[in-house]
Amino acid sequence: GAVVSQHPSWVICKSGTSVKIECRSLDFQATTMFWYRQFPKQSLMLMATSNEGSKATYEQGVEKDKFLINHASLTLSTLTVTSAHPEDSSFYICSARKGTGDSFYTFGSGTRLTVV
Amino acid sequence: QQQVKQSPQSLIVQKGGISIINCAYENTAFDYFPWYQQFPGKGPALLIAIRPDVSEKKEGRFTISFNKSAKQFSLHIMDSQPGDSATYFCAASIGNTGKLIFGQGTTLQVKP
Numbered sequence: 001g002a003v004v005s006q007h008p009s010w011v012i013c014k015s016g017t018s019v020k021i022e023c024r025s026l027d028f029q030a031t032t033m034f035w036y037r038q039f040p041k042q043s044l045m046l047m048a049t050s051n052e053g054s055k056a057t058y059e060q061g062v063e064k065d066k067f068l069i070n071h072a073s074l075t076l077s078t079l080t081v082t083s084a085h086p087e088d089s090s091f092y093i094c095s096a097r098k099g100t101g102d103s104f105y106t107f108g109s110g111t112r113l114t115v116v
Numbered sequence: 117q118q119q120v121k122q123s124p125q126s127l128i129v130q131k132g133g134i135s136i137i138n139c140a141y142e143n144t145a146f147d148y149f150p151w152y153q154q155f156p157g158k159g160p161a162l163l164i165a166i167r168p169d170v171s172e173k174k175e176g177r178f179t180i181s182f183n184k185s186a187k188q189f190s191l192h193i194m195d196s197q198p199g200d201s202a203t204y205f206c207a208a209s210i211g212n213t214g215k216l217i218f219g220q221g222t223t224l225q226v227k228p
Contacts (some may be wrong), residue, residue, distance in 0.1 A: 006159070032214050042217045045206060087160070093159045097214050105150070105216060107159035 002018030003027055004096045006108025013084055013115055021079045021111045029074035030096035034105070035067070038091040050077050084115040120208050122219025129226050135193040137222045139206035146208040150216070151180065151191045153191065154203045163191070163204075196226045 003026040011015035013019045023033060032051050036044040048064075050056040058064045068080040077096075081088055093110040095110075122139045129135045139149075147168055152160035166173045166180040166189065173180045179192040193200055206219040 004159075034215070041221075041223075043221050044216075046215055046217070049215060091157075095159075095216070104162065104165075107152075107161070110159045111156070112157065 002098065002104065002106045004030075004094065004106045004108040006094050006111055007109060009109060010112040011114070013113070015085055015115055016083055018080055019084060019113060021081075021092055021094070021113075022036050023077045023079070023096065023108050025075045025096040025098075025106070028096075028098045030077075030098060031074065032097040033071055033077040034095040034097070035069060035077075036093045036095065038093060040091075040112075044093060047079075062111045081113065084113070087113045089113055089115045120206060120217050120219040121166075122198075122206050122222060124222060125220065126223045127225070129224065131196065131198060131226055131228050133196050135196045135200070135224055135226070136190060137204055137206070138188065138190045139208075139219050140186075141208050143208070143210070144187070145210045146217075147211050148209045149180070149182065149189050150207050150209075151178070152205045152207060152218075154205065154221075160205060193224075196224075198226045198228050200224060201226050206215045227228045 005024045007022045025047050035047045038044045040085050047062045048056045049056045050069045056069035071077040094108040095105045120141050127208045150165035153163050154160045162177045164178045166182050168184050177194045182189045204222045207216045209216045
């Protein structure tokens with residue numbers, strides 16, 4: 001159990017366009033989902049935390065108007081990169097958390113975004 | 117204070133050897149310490165995790181050693197295999213925030 005599906009696995013878009021990445025928890029309800037960005041050979045940097053039905057909480061330095069996060073249900077969160085630029089090219093990974101206390105985090109397989 | 121420092125950055129081990137990766141933290145409010153394995157182009161996968169009330173946890177070939185007073189924890193991979201070649205990340209979180217803070221990562225190469 002505890003599978004997180006992330007789609008698409010890779011996407012190429014033109015500068016100035018927007019791209020949406022979906023993160024779904026397939027066999028559990030995720031009270032909280034997290035979005036990370038990872039540049040080549042670097043660590044995962046948390047971008048934002050989203051709780052179902054409420055606004056996302058963004059980490060310092062992350063533009064909330066550029067990276068739109070929607071967590072409309074307990075099984076789906078989306079990240080939309082608006083007006084993408086080449087510097088937004090990165091590996092985006094979502095993570096879902098089930099409950100609190102002895103909760104665990106399950107990661108999606110990631111989305112490779114290339115902006116040309 | 118939110119940082120988790122990981123070392124070494126890279127590690128080469130012979131097949132059958134022991135791989136050891138270390139992490140240190142500052143925030144004593146951290147209460148969950150997982151280790152993740154990541155292959156290129158994939159998301160991280162949980163290997164093993166520990167909470168601060170335990171000094172050691174073993175699962176198969178993987179062992180976490182935890183030193184609360186020193187604020188350090190380490191991953192030991194026994195009988196390392198070429199298939200273990202990957203990037204390993206330590207992480208820490210505070211239960212009520214749920215945010216995972218990752219170390220810088222260690223690229224492990226196990227030579228046959």
